[in-house]
Amino acid sequence: MGVSRAPVVSLAPGVHRLPTLGDYINSYAFVNDDGSVTLIDCGIKRAPAKIVAGLAAFGKHPGxxxxxxxxxxxxxxxxxxADMVKRTGVAGVTVHVDEVPFVETGEAPPRDTSTRLGAMFAKVPFGGFARSDVVQQLHDGDLLPVGGGLRIMHTPGHSPGHISLKHESTGILITGDAIWNMRSKMTWPTKAGCTSFKQNVQTAQVLGEVEYAIAAFTHGPEIRDNAREAVRGFLRKAAAKGR
Ligand SMILES: [Zn+2]
Known part of the structure; x- marks a missing residue:
């Protein structure tokens, strides 16, 4: 399949997807009324150069x-x-309260040991990253003053403090890793990569209940047409399969 080379994909005025490894790993940027930017996710270790290029594509600077x-x-x-914190000059990152210990140590959350692969992963140091300070802790239902209001939805399972986000003014949902859309096909995240796959499946149901126009994913391209129906269809089918 073709890998997107675009440094940025516009979802709405002031809302941009920043592909950092083709469409496989996305960051998001929201431009606030005062011109400042709120960045969602920072990709792999090498992603900051892509993120900075993405910001430049709509006239923004890390500062x-x-x-x-x-x-x-x-x-x-x-x-x-950690690299983006340094480049932007912010004091640290904002995460859900249950994710704080992992961000502060740079250790990945525990893996689901109910699968053989997960049990294996759990034994090896895997998925660590350079730590950051946490400057703000999020809770379910928080409404951040980001370009018309960014709603925090706690959707634990993939990790204990995993969040999805909904931009109220533009009706854009960011599922995070609760649902993937790799190769333009919705799937669950890999079991072995979750802290509790079962909990991921349960908590993702909320993504079928809220209202939005566009479904955006941290893995895979967005869905612009009948997005909510598509997500609801995926969740319904998954529930019918009993998992
Ligand atoms: Zn991921």
Missing amino acids: DVQQIILTHAHSDHAGGS
Whole structure:
């Protein structure tokens, strides 16, 4: 399949997807009313150069970033965070309260040991990243003053403090890793990569209940047409399969 080379994909005025490894790993940027930028996720260790190029594509500089939010503390999302903190000059990152210990130590959350692969991963140091200070702790339901309001939804399972986000004014949902859309096909994240796969499946149901127009993913391209119906269809099918 073709890998997107675009440094940035516009989802709405002031809302941009920043592909950091083709469409396989995405960051997001929200431009606030005062021109400052809120960045969501920092990709792998090498991603910051891509993120900076993405910001430049809509006329922004790392110094414009005033907040960095991480959906969760895995190395494909937090791997570039320490570097981005340095480049932007922010004091640290913003994460859900249950993700704080992992971000502060740079250790990945525990893996689901109910699968053989997960049990194996759990024994080896895997997925660590350079630590960052946490400047703000998030809770379920928080509404951040980001370009018209960014709602925090705690969707634990992939990791204990995993979050999804909904931008209220544009109706854009960012699922985080609760649902993947790799190769434009919705799937669950790999079991072995989750802290509790079962909990991921349960908590993702909320993504079928809220209202939005566009579904955006940290892994894979966005869905612009009938996004909510597509997500609901995926969740319904997954529930019918009993997992
Ligand atoms: Zn991921």
